[in-house]
Amino acid sequence: MSRLLPLIAALVLVPMTAIHAADAPTVLITGANRGIGLELARQYAARDWHVIATARRPAQAAALAQLAATHPRVAIETLDVTDPEAIAALAEKYQGRPIDVLINNAGIIGKRNQPLGRLDYDDYRRVLETNTIAPLRITEALLPNIAASTQKKIVTLSSSEGSITEVDSPRAYWYRSSKAAVNMLMRNLAFDVRARGISVALVNPGPVDTDMMKGVPMPLQKPSDAVAKVIAIIDRVTPETTGRFWDHQGGELPW
Numbered sequence: 001m002s003r004l005l006p007l008i009a010a011l012v013l014v015p016m017t018a019i020h021a022a023d024a025p026t027v028l029i030t031g032a033n034r035g036i037g038l039e040l041a042r043q044y045a046a047r048d049w050h051v052i053a054t055a056r057r058p059a060q061a062a063a064l065a066q067l068a069a070t071h072p073r074v075a076i077e078t079l080d081v082t083d084p085e086a087i088a089a090l091a092e093k094y095q096g097r098p099i100d101v102l103i104n105n106a107g108i109i110g111k112r113n114q115p116l117g118r119l120d121y122d123d124y125r126r127v128l129e130t131n132t133i134a135p136l137r138i139t140e141a142l143l144p145n146i147a148a149s150t151q152k153k154i155v156t157l158s159s160s161e162g163s164i165t166e167v168d169s170p171r172a173y174w175y176r177s178s179k180a181a182v183n184m185l186m187r188n189l190a191f192d193v194r195a196r197g198i199s200v201a202l203v204n205p206g207p208v209d210t211d212m213m214k215g216v217p218m219p220l221q222k223p224s225d226a227v228a229k230v231i232a233i234i235d236r237v238t239p240e241t242t243g244r245f246w247d248h249q250g251g252e253l254p255w
């Protein structure tokens, strides 16, 4: 009987893997209920990909629900990226299902207007949990799914604010350092998983007109334009170019 077990397991697992390998690719996006995440879900759905769109409060994600109603390949899953049990439960649910592209998109900027002398360190913990720790924890949990896919890509939405070289004035201690740290985590990861054919990319979408940028006085891109550029970058990522910090304008950003 014990010799038959691997055969039985193969027969159970192969159809699921085969269906999705022969079918359209699958992308999993965190924070897909609004902003850049929602637009990523829309554009991958328009390409007819399978989209696993996660949100921490799907009941309040009306625009995402509308997308799923018109695109049967869009599945909505509940995920607070700072909740390790929720991450484990999602990985368990999708065990055996290849995920071609994981997009760590969910992010927060932290409280605005924190002058030196009144910095809120609890806020820093929340920013680090969301922007830095969560992308690695989710990647770790879903690594078997990514390794089992055809495209094998891990993408994290970073920011030019995470470029240490580009800092020449003070602002946003928490956000800037959380993005610089996730850059390091992902570059490190890139060399850990390269031998398995997995590619890792950090992408700066540039300034985009989302809730995160409300009231920021600078020219902002439409989410549809910015996300089209982000997806074009993701399409070009390969194991040869793994671990790079891509800018929305096409080049690379300095660390």
Ligand SMILES: NC(=O)c1ccc[n+]([C@@H]2O[C@H](COP(=O)([O-])OP(=O)(O)OC[C@H]3O[C@@H](n4cnc5c(N)ncnc54)[C@H](OP(=O)(O)O)[C@@H]3O)[C@@H](O)[C@H]2O)c1
Binding pocket: 030, 031, 032, 033, 034, 035, 036, 037, 055, 056, 057, 079, 080, 081, 082, 104, 105, 106, 107, 108, 130, 157, 158, 159, 160, 204, 205, 206, 207, 208, 209, 210, 211, 212, 213
């Ligand atoms: N907009 C820009 O100009 C810009 C520039 C550079 C980089 N980025 C990066 O791009 C990514 C998306 O930004 P955005 O502009 O779309 O921001 P946004 O409009 O503020 O949306 C943030 C998304 O992250 C989700 N999120 C936050 N905390 C979460 C948690 N604990 N669990 C699950 N989801 C959570 C939010 O969900 P809720 O609705 O539940 O809060 C929302 O879906 C971020 O990583 C950001 O740092 C943005």
